[in-house]
Amino acid sequence: MTSAKDDRLVGRSVARREDPRLLSGRGRFVDDIELPGMLHAQFVRSTVAHGTITEIDLSRVRQVPGVLAAFTAADLELGDITAQLGRPLSEFVPTAMPILARDRVRYVGEPVAVVVARDPYLAEDGLEAARVTYAPLPPITCEEQALAPDAPRVHAEAARNTLVDVGLFATEGIDEIFDRAPCVVHVDVRTGRQNALPLETRGAVARWDDREEQLVLHTCTQTPHQVRTVAARCLRLDERAVRVIVPDMGGGFGLKCVVGREEIATAAAALRLGRPVKWIEDRKDALSASFLAREQHYTARAAFDADGRILGLDADVVCDMGAYSCYPFTAGIEPLMASAEMPGVYKVPAYRVRGRAITTNKAPTAPYRGVSRPQYVMAVERLMERAARELRLDPVEIRRRNVITDFPYTGVNNITYDPGSYLESLDLCERAVREAGWYDRQAAARAEGRHIGIGYSCFSERTGYGSAAFAQRKMEVVPGFDLAEVRMDTSGAVTATTGTISHGQSHETTMAQIVADTLGLDIAKVKLHQGDTDRITYGWGTFASRSIAVGGSAVRLAAGKLGDKLRAIAAAEWGIPPEETELDRGRVRRRDDPDAALTYEHLADTAYLTSHLLPKDIDPGLTATAVFDVHNDGTFSNATHGVVVELHEGTGQVEILAYFCVEDCGVAVNPQVVEGQCRGGIAQGISGALFEQITYDAQGEPSATSFMDYKVPTAQEIPEVVIHHLETPCAFTATGAKGAGEGGTIGAPAAVLNAVNDALRPTGVELDHTPITPETVHRALTPRTPEQTP
Amino acid sequence: MNDTTGPGDDVQLITLDVNGTSHEVITAPRRTLVDVLRHDLRLTGTHVGCEHGICGACTVLVDGLPVRACLMFAAQAEGARITTVESLADPATGELGDLQRAFTAHHGLQCGFCTPGFLMLAQGFLAERPEATKEDIREVVAANLCRCTGYQTIVEAIDACATARRSQRATGAEEESCN
Known part of the structure; x- marks a missing residue:
């Protein structure tokens, strides 16, 4: 119904509409x-x-x-x-x-x-x-203090300082599965407290x-x-x-x-x-003193058969949510996300999890890009690596044997995964690392006594959470749907209004691409309005990688309705059924007569200025609204990350030599924007893996109050990222797109940690905590003399 | 007395040369250059990210060199040539300059908050070191913080701009030698 396929803007790296004002100092931020x-x-x-x-x-x-x-x-x-x-x-x-x-x-x-x-x-x-x-x-500054039986209470109503304590899943017979399994591996994973740090x-x-x-x-x-x-x-x-x-x-990143x-x-x-x-x-x-995130502790074990197929996953997750529950998500945001989704990309037949949120005398937390997924992916990927070592399997091979390959797949966590490219991304990522020569270089480096490691992480990211998915969390307020209004004025120009709000994600461009394609309109004729509660009845904003999947679908539907109205007005003028018309480059055309066309300006003129010409069943005006919600479990983007690191013995520094990302977010509305999200997300994941942490001393004083003591990585620490795209379109979003906002951050910590552990393999030391500090690496690489061993 | 000074404050009249225009400002001695640029002169393109000289969002050029405008008092900038992001586009047409165009072509910005700082950093650096390699550029880009891009596209944008400027100069020189 729209213009020829090769004119389509969705799928093209259209130049950003936001850029001219932001590049010339004409943006308007709140302090302006x-x-x-x-x-x-x-x-x-x-x-x-x-x-x-x-x-x-x-x-x-x-x-x-x-x-x-x-x-x-x-x-x-x-x-x-x-x-x-x-x-x-x-x-x-x-x-x-x-x-x-x-x-x-x-x-x-x-x-x-x-x-x-x-x-x-x-x-x-x-x-x-x-x-x-x-x-x-007395301040409560860590999990051990918070959970002590006689602990002082941060909130009088919360015994043992526990705000959330849920056991969402417990497969019957899981203990017997672990008892009988030929291979059981354990991890104890801790992740540091971070600040999402919008600049x-x-x-x-x-x-x-x-x-x-x-x-x-x-x-x-x-x-x-x-x-x-x-x-x-x-x-x-x-x-x-x-x-x-x-x-x-x-920037926002959840904070x-x-x-x-x-x-x-x-x-x-x-x-x-x-x-x-x-x-x-x-x-x-x-x-x-704003909102922090990420401080979690996983005690987890996994059972495997002799061929490396996972039999069961059993985890205890404790999330340190600081002093207060955040609105609207509550302190449940992290433990509920981790509990619901931990089996991830793997076919896990038996699953038990306990998820807790504890309250401590630290700044409260907010969801931060990835929300629990960077951490549980790390826990699960560490279990995979450990099992591979135990069973003498290649780390990629053990993943290959476990990733979900038949879709839709309903997991042990009662979530149905829509189609993705889990195995394909894994294979392609390994091939990219191999073809770039890193396995050979690693072998050569090892022979020279250098410490080069290769690590992977394989994960999916649930995006496009609709109200059905959020309702499962039992929040009092249930996010999910979104709303769009698209209107055309008498000049044929279009204003789209959304309930989502871009803050770096380029919606002014991508949403305009969607509208322009739907209406067969020059993108210069489309303007997006967002972030004004008086301009749209309601919206759930931008988080959880929902904007293009949910908001973009609403925009697509509203634009479609407006297109239908344009066709109806034209059809009435011609006295033919609307089905015999189509939208084409700013005009409605007759299918039976390619030369007959009415411009949008002409039709808008009819709709507003000469509405007496309209048939009775067509209202004046050119406005359409649409609501989009996701009534199933959402749509899953997926990716595999492959990282090559070198550990430096003297300094304990972890240097990232190469980074590969094979991602699949369905239809990429704007591939350049998707790549930007990947690279930026990966940078933040690396930040958590290697650099950033806010600790608290025994008095509850935070360690980081300036950039002097909170190390935000720069261009010297963040590597170039090689990105490969796969495309498994989503069947139920209006554009085929899945969310792309968080994947980079989710995959990076696990991949980096696995690479560091691969580099440490000759030492026998394994690390399970982030950030991986130079001190830890230095200690792992320094052989201990007997008298130094405690 | 205006809204930027207190009743007991000493105030002084200073003259600032910003983007080639001379401005007279009555200000308290403790006001930083970035606050005077942003709030007194309403040149809000220069941003404030940390107020302690690390993030570089407030980078401007003072006599052609990149400076953290949050670490300098406005009074210290008297007599110097100050250049801000507002100077980069063509003043008559609003057309973006080559560095700005390179940033958009390479998607070197997302939220755009740090961008003016990176643009001024690059502008100052490339003027001083037009022959800079991509590795040189990466090292200089490490002076500022960006939370959105992962830096790769910022480095690529500046490198592309430097390369284009070099080839333009070479063409210019060639044409001159032909004449």
Whole structure:
């Protein structure tokens, strides 16, 4: 029904629509917003990890020249943020997160008061004059402390500091399977606490609009409608009276897909003072007091038959979620994801898992790109490697014997996997590594006493979670569907509006490609609008690699409906049935007469300006909306990563010599954009594998408050990535696309860890924790003399 | 007194030469160059990522050399030539410059927040070292942080721009020698 196939934009690396403004300094990020009379907020934050507030004295703050106000929780009387799961108390303990701490603080950096001044410098002056007195309580800073039987409680209602404790699966007879199996291997995997680290920190500008009777909240969020809901509830406004607008956003990676406290407090201050208020988080707060992620501990074992076929997987997962449950996902986000999906790409016949979320006196957590999958893939891939060693099998061969090959496949975890290219990606990745000569070079290097290792990870990534998939988690609010509106104006130009919000993913380009193809329209005639809660009724935003799969499908459907209307108007003018028309390059044509065509401008003119000409059954106007949801278990992208590393004996440095990625995200709407997602994701996965970690000392003080002590890798550490594409189109998204946002991050840590272990093979040392520090590597490579051995 | 100064602050009148235009600014001595560029002169293309000189999102050129604008007081920049990302496109037509076009061709940006810093870093570096190899470029690119791209396409974009500039110069020189 659209233009000739070779004109299609979907599948082509169309130049990004976002680029001209971003390249010339004309982007508009939240800190670029300047409003008349605007004031600036900063937060007084807890200096202790755990304690009772005995006094907050802001009198001297209010005397600082330029400070207009300072508010505590008592001054603002705001509602709490409470994220809920529909699970019994034995499985989930709900906890409330106040906007400002009331009588209790639970992590260093927790906001206690908000100071508002005429400029940001003066607001900082104000912070220094604040005096808060605490009666310290013993801080809980690690899993062992949290789970101790007599542990002090971070939240009074959570015994043993456990917020989530679920056993989602337990195959009958699994213990006997392990008892009888010829090969059982164990791992104890730990991953460090990380910051997702969008380069733009969080921020907000809030103002009251008298004419609209609305709070307008400009904030960099991945979930504008959810921020609206929470802001309205906390501020006790009708939801209509809150408009959330997302400007250009400097990355999110999940950190910005939960509702923060500071944007609500900023809004409350603006309402209180009757003036616009801006809050821009500084890097210290962003690192230590925003939302963290990734700190997990897997104790897992797997049973194999003598041929290396997996018989069972048995895992205990503990996720350190920090001080509070995040909205809307709750502290269940990590353990529920890990529990539901751990069998991954393998045919696992028996499965048991216990997943727990514990609360500690550390900054709270948010979903971070990959959510648990980088970690459980690491645990499972370590089990595969260990079994391969035990059974003297090639590591690729053991995976080959276990990956799912017949689709659709319903796993032991009750998830149905749609078709993918698990085996093909594995084979192609190994071939790429081999053909680049790395196996030969490894052998040569070993002969010289150098430590070169090759590692793989094989994984799938569930994307396009619809409401059915989210409902399985039993969240109180169930994300899933998305909404799109496509309208054409009298000039034949199209505006598409989505409930998703791009912040680096290039939706202004890719969504426009979809619309342009569907309508047979020049892409220059299509503009995407996103991130404004007043422009689209509802949306679930951008996270979980959902935007192209779900949002893109909604856009495709809405554009299709608009196309149908254009055809109907043209058909009416010609007096023929609409089926005898087609869309072609900005015109509706008659199938029976290639020369007869009506331009979109002409049809739009009819629809709006001369609507009396329309038949009675066609409404004036050219607007179409569509909703898309996924009613099955979602669609699975997949990939295999192959990594070559060299370990340097003297420094303990892990150098990545080569990186190969064979990915399959179905139809790649824009291959260049997909490659960008892969490379960027891999860089973040490597960051977690080798560099980044926020630790806490015994007092609960975070180790990283600046980039001096949080090592973000640069172009010197991140390697070039060779990418190969496979394409297994999704059968039920409207474009055949699957999500592509997180795969890179999911696969990298396991592949890097496996490569390091391969390099360490001659030493007999195996590492199961990330980040892999130079110290660990150095120690593994340094032969111990008998007296050094403890 | 304006909104950027406090009642008790000393303020001073400074003159800043930004992108060839002279600006008079009344400012407190403690204000950084990046804050004055962004909030007083409304040149918001230069971004703030860390305020301690590591991420490089605020990179501008001061007398042609890349500088962290978050580590410099505005008053220190008086008398210097400051160049920001806003200078790179053609002022009359808005047409992107060759470095900017290379970034878009190679998908060297995603969210675009770090991009102005990388552009100014590269602009300063290539002016100084037009013969830079791809490895030289990778080393310099390591001065700034990007969280989206994995750096590969940034390096490729700058390398492509450097290569194109060299071949243009060679062609120019050839044409000149023919005349």
